[in-house]
Amino acid sequence: MKPDAFEDAYARIQAATRTRTQTEIAHLLGIKQSSISDAKKKNTIPDGWLITLYRSLGLEPDWVLYGQEPISRRDGFTLGAAVREPLGGYAGAPTKATVYAMRQTDPDTGSWLREALESIPLFDGLKRPNLLVVKMDSAGMEPTIRRDAYVGIDCDDVRMRSGEVYAMDIPGEGLVIKRVIRDLEAKRLTLLADNPAHQAQNLSLEHPGITPVGRAVWIIQEI
Known part of the structure; x- marks a missing residue:
C-alpha cells in the first residue's frame, strides 16, 4: 500500500x-x-x-x-485537539479533509478564493454533506475560537440566524467568521467579535454587501 x-x-x-x-x-x-x-x-x-x-x-x-x-x-x-461536538459517531477510521485559508481574495472582484493549506483527519461525527474546513487566522473570536483553530462550516446553513456564528465572504477581506445579530426594527445586521478588543460592524439588513458561506458547527483547537 x-x-x-x-x-x-x-x-x-x-x-x-x-x-x-x-x-x-x-x-x-x-x-x-x-x-x-x-x-x-x-x-x-x-x-x-x-x-x-x-x-x-x-x-x-x-x-x-x-x-x-x-x-x-x-x-x-x-487526539490532542479538543472538539466541541457530541462524541457519538467517532468509531470509524478518520478520513482526510482539506483545510482552506481565510484571507485569499480575487484581485479583480475582492471575493474570497479557496486556497488549500493542508489536510487533517476527520471522524464521521464531524462530517456534513456540504462541509468547509478553514483555519482561523485572527483573534477576533477569542476565546470562543482561537487563532489557528480548525473550524467546520456547514455551507447548507446560510439563514443567518441571530446569535449564531457564521462564515461570511466580505469583499476585500476574504472569509470572516463572526457572530451575527439581526435587528429587524433597525433593519440592521451586526457582526460581533467575541473578543471585546474588536469593534462590532453594522451593515444594512436589506443590502449587507456580504455573502453568507455557512454556519460554524464545530471547532478543533487546543484547550
Missing part, C-alpha cells in the same frame, strides 16, 4: 502531538527543523520519526502513514 502524501501524515502527527509549528515538532522528534523541509521535499515520513513517535507516544506507524486505526494501542490515548 502506498503511504499518504507527506502533508496528510504530517497533519496527523500535529493532531496527535498538539503541535502547531515545525519548531515544536522538531523539538519533539529530536531533529533539526531543516529535516522537516527535507522530508517534505522527498514526500515521505522518515523511519526515525515513526520509531520516535511509537516509543514516546505509542503512535502506530500505519496510522501515521495511512490513517489506519488504531491510532495508538496505549490505554486512554486521544
